[in-house]
Amino acid sequence: MHTLLLCPDRIGPLMAGPAIRYHEMARALVAHGSITLASPFPNPLEIPGVERAVLDDLTLPRLLQRADLVVVQGLLFERHPTLAGAKVPVVVDLFDPMILEALHLPDGRSMTGRLYSYERLLALTLLQLHRGDYFLAANSRQRDFYLGMLAAVNRLNPAWAEKGVRPDRLVGLVPHGLPDGPVAEGPPVLKGVHPGVPSDAALIVWPGGLWDWTDPVTLVEAVDLVRREMPRTRLLLWGSRHPNPEVPAMEAPLRARRRAGELGLLDTVVFFEEWVPYEERGRWLKESDVAVSLSLPSLETRFAHRARLLDCLWAGVPVVTSRGDPLAATITRNGMGASVKPGRPDELARILLGLLGRPDALRTMRDRISRFRPRLTWQRCVKPLVRFMATPRVDEAKRSLDFLGPLALLLAVDRPFLRPVVRAGVSLSRHGLWATLKKASRVTAKALTPSNRQREAGPSVPSCPGGDARKDVEIS
Structure with a gap:
């Protein structure tokens, strides 16, 4: 069994969510068959037993010819329309709900431009829903969302129901996972090393990208309140600029930086860092006292799966997050952190003071994280995909010409x-x-x-x- 993983993003020392997902899935799946990991850019990261390839129009036909199964995500159907005609079973990875993210693209563009971008992503999503033989979602809310869309495009039809109406027969839950091993030991990288972070700092970290559906401004305002009682408080925000130059710049980091400057915190209490190298992220997190990730109230938040919060749990760092997404509920329910209403800097400041001022509370949360962590490893997360790999199949319930409708829409828009x-x-x-x-x-x-x-x-x-x-x- 030869499985071809097609990643839409840049895999390397600096990686965002999609690249991390495919790099780690390849590592977890290699025990279950022959794996090729292909992406549009040269991949310098070796995984024992995994073949690496550069994905382009010349290499794709050869890669498809060798494959028994293809796993694909994101914009690749648009970049490589021949994927729609692949003769092997296709697994479509829907962990990133692009059409919901598109609702929150930068406001500086005209409504005509925003509608154009949304319609392109909608057409791409419809094409994937028509073409896929099996689908991956990151959480149960996402699965319900995509089952509704699949019903709307006639994929949940009597031919499908005749074989047994089980959601996991069509959409498997494969969330973002954690590495099996612990964070590597090493010398300090932040406290007492970073020029703005003293060795005894109460260190808060924002562990992921600053997207326009996130809310770093509320965190900056909360830190302004916290540092009045705890002057050694410091905030580091990662991900000011995406490592992939093709990803458009976001307005959220500009708003947060502007607010930090207005409050007199920029480069003294609040620091904006570049994207942290993937292999170093664990050590950066391990030195942090608390991680914070905030999102604006939106449909994107309701269906999101914040991959970088899982890195925090891997490093044993308690997490404070805004309410609304499934992972935030899991963290709060299991006592691994706390949640806050969106847009409430005063409430967030009280929570942070309550944690940073009570080392015993932080230790208790770290212990709970340590006990919960084995449930989130990549080896466990990929099990639904491993089962499909064992018996890959083309979904005969599909109507053979159905994919032409969304393909036409995609071509017509672009x-x-x-x-x-x-x-x-x-x-x-x-x-x-x-x-x-x-x-x-x-x-x-x-x-x-x-x-x-x-x-x-x-x-x-x-x-x-x-x-x-x-x-x-x-x-x-």
Whole structure:
């Protein structure tokens, strides 16, 4: 059994969530078969027994030819449309709900631009839902969300139900996991070493990226309250700039930095750091007293799975997080940290003072984390995928031509000059030549009526990037 893992992101010393996920999944899956890990960039990180490859249009056909199973995530269906026609079972990894993140892209762009980006990601998601034979979600809320979408695109149909209506037959829960081993020992890297962090500092860390759906400003304001009672308090925020240059800059780090400057905390109490090297993250976290991750109230928060919070648990660091996402509930329920209402710096400051001022409370939380940690290892998390690898199958409940609909939408949104051709092709495949020609003649006749010609001569309407879809002939 040869499994091909296709990662959409840069794997290397500096990694974000998708790259970490595929690097660690490859490490966990190698005991269960032959593994190739491919990404769009050269991968310098060796994993014993795992073959590495650079993913591009030239290498993909060869990689697919060797594979018995493909696991794919993110934007790769858009970058490599041939994936939609792969002849082997395809596992679509939906751990990152892109369409919900797209609701919170930078506000500085026009609404036309934001709608354009959202429609592209929606089309991409629909294509994945049509094409996949098995799907991965990071938590049960995500699974319910995607089951609803799968029902809407006719994947939960009688042919599927006839084989037994079990959600895990179609969507497996594969959350982000923890390494099996402990954090590597080593000399201090922060306390007494970082120029702004004294050896006796009460150290708070923000352990992940500063995305626009996160809320670092509330943390900065809370630290301003905490340091008045505990002057040795310091805050380090990682991830000011994404290691992948293709990821657009976010406004959240700019807002947080501006607020820290207004409060007189910048580079004295609050420090913004670059992306921490993956192999060093455990040592950075281990020296921290508390980790904090805050999110704005949103649909993204409700369905998210904060991968970097798991790194905190791996390092034994208590976590304070905003309420709303499933992992925050797990942390609070098991006494491994605390939760706070979004946008409440005063409440957050009280919680932080209560933890930083009570070493016994922090020790108790660390003990609970240590007992809970074995339940979250990568070896346990990948079990649903391992079961599918043992008996990979093409889902016969799919309608063979269904994927053409979202593929057409994806092409139409991103490549406007192809819209009429793609729509005509889809219509031919679904309805045949005669019905397509009849539809085209009706649309053309309607477009040539005097009222329509007069409308077209009126004021122009701002177009989406690359053209206005409303001017295309509709054939479906």
